[in-house]
Amino acid sequence: MQLMPLPQRTWTFGDLTLDLSQPQVMGILNVTPDSFSDGGQHHAQAAAVQRALQMIEEGATVIDIGGESTRPGASVVELQEEIDRVVPVVEALAQYPVVLSIDTSQPQVIQAAVQAGAHIWNDVRALTRPQALQTAAALNIPVIIMHMRGEPTTMNDLAHYNNVTEDVIQELQQRIDVALAAGILPHNIMIDPGFGFAKDAEHNFKLLNELYRLNALGYPMLSGLSRKRFIGEALGGVDAKQRVVGSVAGHLLSVQQGASLVRAHDVRATVDALKVWQRMMQIC
Known part of the structure; x- marks a missing residue:
């Protein structure tokens, strides 16, 4: 593991700014009945908004709203159903001073969400769906x-x-090149190594140990390992809700290696850990 500075970049959304030179916490808001850790808890609009406001109070500067579970074996969600889950929550949260990210791969969903007030497109499929790049x-x-x-x-x-870190870097670079060729501006790109996606526990831990190498791509980085299975394996097989401390440790290691944004279920614990790290860095 190698310590790395965070990138000097700021995203501006009207009156809102997101300073990526400081570690930021993205709170996870799954408006789904079947997500692996919190499925069904915030499916109703009122519960979703209440949970988002709680995470904002705990220090989240971004709320990531997802209407489709991407866990292995998850049910396919029809397009209109995903829109119906996501857009009313965006409309309700757009009045608050928080950046809204949409966890979707569907161009129609992000279009509707942006019209309702969303700011960021978080795509686990890396803009591979038809018309996503455009x-x-x-x-x-x-x-x-x-x-x-x-x-x-x-x-x-x-x-x-062959080598998970090198392969991830190469495959991310391929998607970045395609995005740039489609007219997406470099300033608008952030990368995510995809912890838990097409990777076993050994892959995930090697990638976490070598996360600093992804900085060579030249883009801000998101780390999203909250409550993932490989964290549970390291803790002896505990279930998702018992992976809080392990997740916080993983996100702290990520920020130390250059991740600007961490995607967390447990916002307060993550924010507190990062405050300690920031205080140490100010003195040192």
């Missing part, structure tokens, strides 16, 4: 390009690498 370029909003192979239903069969 939509991202036309909307001119930040996009998070994540590494995954296949689909959530097939990704575990594709977890074969």
Whole structure:
């Protein structure tokens, strides 16, 4: 592991700014009945808004709203159903001073969400759906390009690498090149190594140990390992809700290696850990 500075970049959304030179916490808001850790808890609009406001109070500067579970074996969500889950929550949260990210691969969903007040497109499929690249370029909003192979239903069969870190860097670079060729501005790109997606526990830990190497791509980085299975394996097989401390440790290691944004279920614990790290860095 190698310590790395955070990039000097700021995203501006009207009156809102997101300073990526400081570690930021993205709170996870799954408006789904079947997400792996919190499925069904915030499916109703009122519960979703209440949970988002709690995470904002705890220190989240970004809320990531997702209407489709991407866990292995998750049910397919029809397009209109995903829109119906996501857009009312965006409309309700758009009045608050928080950046809204949409966890979707569907161009129609991000278009509707941006019209309702969303700011960032977080795509686990790296803009591979039809018209995704063109939509991202036309909307001119930040996009998070994540590494995954296949689909959530097939990704575990594709977890074969010569060197996981080198392969992830190469495959992310390929998607970045395609995005740039489609007219997406470099300033609008963030990368995500895709912890848990088409990677077994050994892959994930090697990638976490060598995360600093992804800085060579030249883009801000998101780390999203919250409550993932490999964290549970390291803790002796505990279930998702018992992986809080392990997740916080993983996100702290990520920020030390250059991740600007961490995607967390447990916002307060993550924010507190990062405050300690920031205080140490100010003195040292």
